[in-house]
Amino acid sequence: MEPSRADPEALLAAAEREARGKLRIFLGAAPGVGKTYAMLSAARAARAGGLDVVAGLVETHGRAETAALLEGLDLLPRKGIAYRGRLVQEFDLEAALARRPALLLVDEYAHSNVEGSRHPKRWQDVQDLLTAGIDVWTTLNIQHVESLNDVVQRITGVRVRETVPDTALQKADEIILVDLPSDELIKRLADGKVYVEDTAARAVQSFFKPSNLTALRELALRRVAARVDSDLLERMQGSAIEGPWAAGERLLACVGPDMAAERVVREAKRLADLMDARWFAVTVERPGHVMPTRERARLDAGMRLAESLGAETRALVADDMPRELLRFARFENVTQIIIGKASRRWPSGWLRRTLSDALVRASDGVAVHVVTAETPPRGADWRARVPPPGPWAGYLTAA
Known part of the structure; x- marks a missing residue:
């Protein structure tokens, strides 16, 4: 050998x-x-x-x-x-x-x-x-x-x-x-x-x-x-010491122009540290879409934060956002997706589904975590999980 x-x-x-x-x-x-x-x-x-x-x-x-x-x-x-x-x-x-x-x-x-x-x-x-x-x-x-x-x-x-x-x-x-x-x-x-x-x-x-x-x-x-x-x-890597090099966990943070963007990034970073996992911060824009100035500023701030925390950043372009996110996730062997919860619904064709619904239905084994933009009440248990998602509000850049 x-x-x-x-x-x-x-x-x-x-x-x-x-x-x-x-x-x-x-x-x-x-x-x-x-x-x-x-x-x-x-x-x-x-x-x-x-x-x-x-x-x-x-x-x-x-x-x-x-x-x-x-x-x-x-x-x-x-x-x-x-x-x-x-x-x-x-x-x-x-x-x-x-x-x-x-x-x-x-x-x-x-x-x-x-x-x-x-x-x-x-x-x-x-x-x-x-x-x-x-x-x-x-x-x-x-x-x-x-x-x-x-x-x-x-x-x-x-x-x-x-x-x-x-x-x-x-x-x-x-x-x-x-x-x-x-x-x-x-x-x-x-x-x-x-x-x-x-x-x-x-x-x-x-x-x-x-x-x-x-x-x-x-x-x-x-x-x-x-x-x-x-x-x-x-x-171990520097000394060529052999070990069980399993693929391990990989995380994907969906960063959008809403108020949850920075919180999504921080949650992804915390999970990545706990799991010693590689992680990505990704945006998706629809071709030809022009974003309002305030939303663009929130999106850019979220991506800058992700980069400063060590994420690998990607900007994707697609009409079908869930499909493109899952395509990227499977290509990069992502095991967990972190997204934000907001208030508006999908464009035509997705009116009765939230983004998290769409991802969960098609995720085929990829875990989906949902975080909210709201600040929890004082004294809330910091280990508590966030509640189930409501209607999606322009979560990604394409909204």
């Missing part, structure tokens, strides 16, 4: 990473679990071992024990940027690139930079540092991961505005889970070690409920477990 050969793509990916700096993310389920403390403790140990470590930007949030860990570390001065009549202190990317330490600490990966910075987001600053060959350690809470945005809102009732695209998380060379039991975190909050005293009670009542924290911990644990599986697979 001919010996197995290493996967060329896996080897190329490994070679590209060697030229870049290494990214380590300290991931937590919520603020206050100790991410920054863990990062600084590890950085002090690295410095004691002779590594050139610089604190590019570290937020202590007034915690004395965290601030104490900065003693003895080289600190990079912050950059003052004038914004709306005041001077905002931000991370100095240019100074960090000029200093070029072996390891740079850059807290709060999801931070939004003030207008006038080189990049709108701190994770983009980090990408520049990595490209320059500088190793970076940073911190992140699970609620800031883009594909989990809807789930976090369902769990906590809070919409998180600052997010990091999943691709920026996937580029990490190492993810360290910083975990803390929910009761201990709430005690830290009550002791004023997470937020200042006058906001602690309000925070407990909203975000920091035991049930919320338990669900967020589960999300963080699942994300790290999925990363471990991915790392193992890449190592």
Whole structure:
């Protein structure tokens, strides 16, 4: 038997990473679990071992024990940027690139930079540092991961505005889970070690409920477990280690111009991560159809989100939309389809059927998931399945 050969793509990916700096993310389920403390403790140990470590930007949030860990570390001065009549202190990317330490600490990966910075987001600053060959350690809470945005809102009732695209998380060379039991975190909050005293009670009542924290911990644990599986697979491919390479699951997200578009994309991404599956984001347009400006903007936004989350995107053209979707699904060996629910019905010939009805009837073994555009009520069970679909509302581009 001919010996197995290493996967060329896996080897190329490994070679590209060697030229870049290494990214380590300290991931937590919520603020206050100790991410920054863990990062600084590890950085002090690295410095004691002779590594050139610089604190590019570290937020202590007034915690004395965290601030104490900065003693003895080289600190990079912050950059003052004038914004709306005041001077905002931000991370100095240019100074960090000029200093070029072996390891740079850059807290709060999801931070939004003030207008006038080189990049709108701190994770983009980090990408520049990595490209320059500088190793970076940073911190992140699970609620800031883009594909989990809807789930976090369902769990906590809070919409998180600052997010990091999943691709920026996937580029990490190492993810360290910083975990803390929910009761201990709430005690830290009550002791004023997470937020200042006058906001602690309000925070407990909203975000920091035991049930919320338990669900967020589960999300963080699942994300790290999925990363471990991915790392193992890449190592096996790069080393030509044989295994049961089954075809596995493949997902297809039907992205349309309606309000459900982004939610469909995020649901598909979550399922793909849980199943370690390849996934596609697809639109279908009828030949000659001209879409209203608002619908086109929603469609484009959905497809941009899908691409940023790692989907393979396709734009199809066909008169018979269900048939074309299923043709594509079978060609790509898709096992599950995710579509959105809206309110209008099909054009002539399909008045009494929804898109999901048409797909289910002809799917021949392909699972069809339906998600809605509506925001679930606060406190709703985040694991609950969405209700059965109603009439279809211009779900795909052809509507």
